[in-house]
Amino acid sequence: MTPDMNQSIPQDTAGDSPVTQSQADAVKLKARNVKVFYGEKQALFDVNLDIKANEVTSLIGPSGCGKSTFLRSLNRMNDTIDICRVEGEISLDGQDIYDKNIDVVHLRARVGMVFQKPNPFPKSIFDNVAYGPRIHGLTNSNSELEGIVQTALEKAGLWNEVKDRLDQPGTGLSGGQQQRLCIARAVAVSPEVILMDEPCSALDPIATAKIEELIDELRENFTIVIVTHSMQQAARVSQRTAFFHLGYLVEEDDTEKMFTNPTDERTQGYITGRFG
Amino acid sequence: MSFPVLFGVLALLTIFGYYLGRSRALKTAGGQVRNLHSLPNYYGYYIGLWCAAPGFLLLVGWMALENTIMDSMLIANLPDSMSSLPAAELSLLLNDVKNLANGDIVSREVIDLDLKDAAAFYGQLLTTSKMLLTAILVAVTCGGILVARGRIAPDLRARNSVEKAAMAIMIICSTIAVLTTLGIILSLLFESLRFFQMVHPLDFVFGLEWSPQTALRKDQVGATGLFGAVPLLAGTMLISLIAMCVAAPVGLMAAIYMSEYAPTKVRGTVKPLLEILAGIPTVVYGFFAALTVAPFFRGLGLDFGLTISSESALAAGIVMGIMIIPFVSSLSDDVMSAVPQSLREGSYGLGATKSETIKQVILPAALPGIVGSILLGVSRAIGETMIVVMAAGLAANLTANPFEAVTTVTVQIVTLLVGDQEFDSAKTLAAFALGLILFCVTLVLNIIALTIVNKYREQYD
Ligand SMILES: Nc1ncnc2c1ncn2[C@@H]1O[C@H](COP(=O)(O)OP(=O)(O)O)[C@@H](O)[C@H]1O
Ligand SMILES: [Mg+2]
Numbered sequence: 069m070t071p072d073m074n075q076s077i078p079q080d081t082a083g084d085s086p087v088t089q090s091q092a093d094a095v096k097l098k099a100r101n102v103k104v105f106y107g108e109k110q111a112l113f114d115v116n117l118d119i120k121a122n123e124v125t126s127l128i129g130p131s132g133c134g135k136s137t138f139l140r141s142l143n144r145m146n147d148t149i150d151i152c153r154v155e156g157e158i159s160l161d162g163q164d165i166y167d168k169n170i171d172v173v174h175l176r177a178r179v180g181m182v183f184q185k186p187n188p189f190p191k192s193i194f195d196n197v198a199y200g201p202r203i204h205g206l207t208n209s210n211s212e213l214e215g216i217v218q219t220a221l222e223k224a225g226l227w228n229e230v231k232d233r234l235d236q237p238g239t240g241l242s243g244g245q246q247q248r249l250c251i252a253r254a255v256a257v258s259p260e261v262i263l264m265d266e267p268c269s270a271l272d273p274i275a276t277a278k279i280e281e282l283i284d285e286l287r288e289n290f291t292i293v294i295v296t297h298s299m300q301q302a303a304r305v306s307q308r309t310a311f312f313h314l315g316y317l318v319e320e321d322d323t324e325k326m327f328t329n330p331t332d333e334r335t336q337g338y339i340t341g342r343f344g
Numbered sequence: 345m346s347f348p349v350l351f352g353v354l355a356l357l358t359i360f361g362y363y364l365g366r367s368r369a370l371k372t373a374g375g376q377v378r379n380l381h382s383l384p385n386y387y388g389y390y391i392g393l394w395c396a397a398p399g400f401l402l403l404v405g406w407m408a409l410e411n412t413i414m415d416s417m418l419i420a421n422l423p424d425s426m427s428s429l430p431a432a433e434l435s436l437l438l439n440d441v442k443n444l445a446n447g448d449i450v451s452r453e454v455i456d457l458d459l460k461d462a463a464a465f466y467g468q469l470l471t472t473s474k475m476l477l478t479a480i481l482v483a484v485t486c487g488g489i490l491v492a493r494g495r496i497a498p499d500l501r502a503r504n505s506v507e508k509a510a511m512a513i514m515i516i517c518s519t520i521a522v523l524t525t526l527g528i529i530l531s532l533l534f535e536s537l538r539f540f541q542m543v544h545p546l547d548f549v550f551g552l553e554w555s556p557q558t559a560l561r562k563d564q565v566g567a568t569g570l571f572g573a574v575p576l577l578a579g580t581m582l583i584s585l586i587a588m589c590v591a592a593p594v595g596l597m598a599a600i601y602m603s604e605y606a607p608t609k610v611r612g613t614v615k616p617l618l619e620i621l622a623g624i625p626t627v628v629y630g631f632f633a634a635l636t637v638a639p640f641f642r643g644l645g646l647d648f649g650l651t652i653s654s655e656s657a658l659a660a661g662i663v664m665g666i667m668i669i670p671f672v673s674s675l676s677d678d679v680m681s682a683v684p685q686s687l688r689e690g691s692y693g694l695g696a697t698k699s700e701t702i703k704q705v706i707l708p709a710a711l712p713g714i715v716g717s718i719l720l721g722v723s724r725a726i727g728e729t730m731i732v733v734m735a736a737g738l739a740a741n742l743t744a745n746p747f748e749a750v751t752t753v754t755v756q757i758v759t760l761l762v763g764d765q766e767f768d769s770a771k772t773l774a775a776f777a778l779g780l781i782l783f784c785v786t787l788v789l790n791i792i793a794l795t796i797v798n799k800y801r802e803q804y805d
Contacts, residue, residue, distance in 0.1 A: 148692060150607060177695030187686035189710050199704070200694040250690070257694055 072192060095292045096121040096261060097142060097179075102156035103148065104137050111137045112322045116157070117310055119261075124283060124292045126302040129312035130338065135295040138312070139263050142293065143179035144172050160261070166194070174282035177204055180259035184266040186246035190254075193230050196238040196249055197221060200257035216256055223289075224252035225282050244275025251282065255290075260285065264294040268301065280305050303327050311335045348473070350403055350481060356398040357485045364493060365391035366500075373498045380501035391500040393509050394492035398563035399485040406477050414469050421465050423458050441466050502591025532783060535776035542770040543571045546775060550574060556760060571774050572652035573781060575742040579750035583661045583732060584725040586746055591725075592718050595672025599714075602673070603680040603701055615677065622670040630734035633663035638735055645747065652747040661746065664731050668721045675720065679713025680706055714795045719793035723786040729754040753782050781798050 097268050104112040112134045121124050127135040129341045137146070139341040144165060146152040158165050172282070177200070188196050197217045200206075207213040217234075221227040222338050236251050247267055254262055263282070268276040283292060283305045302309050302321060310320040311332070319332045330336045350700060369387035373379035376583070416437060419427050426437060437459075446464035496502075540548070551572020598618065602611050638659035645652030652658065683706050691701040698804050707714070729752075737749035758777040 143693065145577055145692065173695050173697050175695075176693060180695075181689070181693035183686055183689065183693070187684070187690040189687060189690065189705050199691070199696075203694070203696050203700050252730065253690075253694065264554060328500070 072328075094120045095123075096161065097293075098157075098159045098162075099138075099142075100157040100159075102138070102141060102154065102158060102232075104141055104155075105153045106149070107151040112141075113315045117317060117320055118212060118324070119291060119293055120308065121260075121285055121291045122289075124287050124294060124306040124309055125308040125310065126192055126306035127293065127295045127310050128297075128299060129301050129318075133312040134315045135312050136265050137297050137342060138317075139265055139293060142261070142263055142305070145176075145181060147172060158294070177257050178259050179261040179263060180254035180257055182247070182250050182262060182264040182267050183255055184232055185270050186250050188241070188246050190237065190239055192235045193238045193241070193249060194234040197207075197252050197256050200252060204257060206257075220252040220256035223238055223255050223286065224248045225285075226276060237326050242275070244271050244278060247271060247275070247279060247280055248282065251286075257287070259290065261291045261293065265293065268294050269297060272285050299327070311338065313338070347403065347407060350478065354396065354399040354403065354481065354485065357489070358392045359397070361395040361485075361489045361492070362388035363390040364489065365389070365496065368496045369498075369502070370491055372496060374660070379498050381499050381501050382506075386495055386502040386693055387500070388505050389506045389544045390496070390500075391489055391492040393506065394488040395485045397487050397509070399481055402477075410473060414466070414473065414491040417469060418462065418466055422462055426458060426462075445470070445793055446695050458618035477513045484626045529783070532776055535773055536780045538768070539770060539773035539777045543777075547571065548573055548774075549781075552742055554712055554756070556756070556774055569770060572772065573753070573776075573778065575740040576753045576756050576778065577781070578734070578742055579740070579743070580726055580752040580754075582657050582744065582746065582750055583664060583736060583752055584722055586657060586661025587668055587725040587728075588718065588722055590662055591668035591672050591721050594665075594716065595669045595717075595721070596676055598669065598673040599676035599680060600702060600707075603677045603699065604706065615674070619674055620670075621667070622674070624667070625630045626667060626728060626730040627734075629663050629667050633731050633735035637663055642745075650747060653737075655735060655739075655751050656747050657736055657750045658746040660732050660734075660736035664725055664728055665730070667731065668724055669762060672717050672721045675717030676710070676799060679710045679717070682713075682774070683709045712799055716793040716797035719789050719796070723789045726752075726782065726786055726789070727754060729758060733758065753778050757782075771781070 095118045097117075099115055102112055102115040103110060109280065112261075115138060117138075127139065129135055140146045141154050141158060142165075144154075146154055154166060160175070160179065164170070191199070194217055198213055199219050201213060201216050207216060218227060218231075223229065226245060229245060230249075238246065241249060245267075247270075250264075251267075268279050271279065280301060283294065286292060294302075294306065302343045306323045309322065309323045309326040311318045311326065311330075311334075313334050319326065319330060319335045321330075326335065327339060332337060365388035366384045368391075369380055369384050370377070376383060382464045415503060418438065418441065419434070427434070429437060441459060441462045443450050445457065445467040518587060548571050551570065552574050553570040553572045554575045556569045556571055600616075602615055606614060634655075638654050641659050642652045642654050687705050687709060688701055691705045692698075696704070732752050736755075738751050738752065738755065739749045740751050740756070741748055743750060757775045757778050760771055760778075766772065
């Protein structure tokens with residue numbers, strides 16, 4: 069690692085740029101000087117990033133550069149790791165999510181998450197999707213719950229495939245179906261933001277295409293942050309792209325600009341496949 | 345030479361064969377390992393096996409057959425007046441002959457000439473036998489070494505042969521284990537059948553009274569024993585139930601704490617400490633139960649106006665429950681920790697709290713394993729003897745009152761067999777029948793537990 073080299077890069081904090089000032093209300097998540105430590109080891113250095121509502125923001129970068137770490141700090145999933153410590157400020161709609169008064173359970177209901185490996189609960193398909201609405205007491209009646217489950221499965225493009233076998237175990241679905249089930253499960257809670265950590269890395273190309281299509285549709289109702297290893301995927305699904313390297317946020321811009329005309333040499337190197 | 349010495353000789357020859365094989369193989373390959381089909385070690389094992397296998401079989405076979413053969417030769421050599429004795433007396437006589445030959449104490453006072461002759465003959469047999477064995481052993485092992493040495497060549501597939509031999513040895517070992525189990529089951533079955541000829545199986549399984557004395561005289565009071573197993577089964581169930589009422593909740597809570605709440609450091613110390621509980625000999629639990637817990641409950645009972653006998657199902661059950669806690673907690677902890685972290689995060693990611701996650705995701709996912717661990721705990725409880733002997737007494741009361749003394753199947757087996765017994769009385773044979781019942785119950789429990797645990801295992805692989 070050569071931190072001195074990294075530190076010399078001016079961090080173009082989007083909060084000061086004219087674009088975001090004019091649409092300040094559209095900024096959903098705002099990260100300021102975020103540092104994350106695993107024990108003694110620092111995994112993220114002073115990350116500043118604005119994530120706008122109803123956009124897909126993709127986080128790219130070589131393995132181990134801290135993409136997942138950053139993503140998981142957005143819904144405080146890092147709290148579940150004993151040795152992990154987060155410094156700096158992250159706010160959701162202007163409210164500091166690391167504030168003492170914030171109930172992490174509420175936060176996670178607002179900022180949902182989809183993981184790298186599909187992780188359906190060993191329950192029926194219906195119960196998987198109904199899990200969130202049930203624990204949050206979102207419904208008063210069974211028919212209401214059935215409605216929520218159906219809507220969520222429809223939004224995840226899975227309804228037609230599973231409507232006849234809602235009582236069968238979710239673990240019996242194919243990998244791609246399982247991942248869409250997990251997306252439906254997240255959607256059922258009606259979050260505002262959905263975080264996705266390499267959601268397609270365990271899937272075949274056809275299942276991947278379906279999920280990408282789905283992400284594009286979900287953008288209408290949700291703010292989406294997606295970590296991806298595939299630059300094609302980032303180019304296809306996202307409007308904004310942020311490039312991480314060795315724990316630093318190197319560059320962040322409109323996806324089109326990032327892939328055609330990146331400012332930083334390291335971004336260029338990564339995108340053209342010189343390292344990664 | 346005696347058998348231990350012969351085994352030593354065999355071991356030495358085998359080691360010699362090993363080094364011989366290695367060096368021979370290297371030599372035939374011109375010192376180049378890569379010219380050999382297998383690594384040099386395997387040629388060593390090859391000769392070693394050729395030496396050890398026949399030698400070992402010879403020694404074991406000889407040990408098994410020597411006595412029978414020598415006995416029959418001895419009997420053939422005895423004068424008619426002796427060899428025509430009934431079987432029981434004949435075997436006593438043979439014993440005396442052998443003792444005399446070995447210079448040990450002999451049970452009969454008159455030592456006639458015939459007996460001395462027989463002893464001398466026996467001593468001679470013994471020497472011949474050992475000499476013959478030594479000669480054959482040396483011949484067989486050296487022959488084996490020579491044959492194998494002759495076969496060693498660079499393209500000999502020594503590794504394949506050695507691996508085949510290793511597999512054969514493993515198959516033999518597992519066969520021994522299986523056969524032993526079978527043998528035990530069969531002997532249980534046959535002795536039980538003998539018992540059921542004296543006591544009707546229905547009387548045994550459904551009889552309500554247990555008093556297994558057998559008459560010394562025909563006209564004695566209570567001359568016929570009563571062999572109703574129900575009080576024993578009821579006692580076993582009562583104590584196991586009390587034990588599981590302690591072990592299941594405590595063990596499960598401990599497991600939940602350790603796998604879900606405890607920081608790694610705490611878990612690292614608490615878990616081994618809990619497992620130490622499993623290492624305490626049950627006899628120690630036994631006096632803990634008899635000397636501390638039982639008097640405590642009796643005192644407590646007095647305060648509340650209850651009569652709790654000083655030997656009670658309650659004391660035994662509670663202490664047994666404490667003994668079983670680590671079995672339940674350790675196994676449940678393992679299955680809960682085996683629930684993938686991704687499921688936890690999936691649940692947290694939907695805004696579930698820790699307790700919701702545990703109740704709705706972890707426990708259902710781990711349930712089969714937890715049930716399995718509890719069933720294994722139950723079979724421990726059913727099989728436990730020492731604590732019950734010491735704390736619950738021997739009285740075969742048919743009662744559901746935990747404050748009274750009860751007894752269990754295992755305890756009765758012990759009391760039936762302790763002391764000098766005729767081997768064919770109903771009293772002794774009853775122990776086998778009880779053992780059979782116990783075996784069936786624990787077998788069924790174990791099968792259920794293992795099936796459940798296996799079903800669980802399939803879920804994440
Ligand atoms: N649970 C953890 N404990 C310790 N170090 C971790 C943990 N998770 C991630 N790290 C470290 O943090 C750095 C960033 O990891 P991560 O965010 O997973 O990278 P990415 O998702 O970009 O591949 C890596 O160096 C990794 O070793
Ligand atoms: Mg990652």
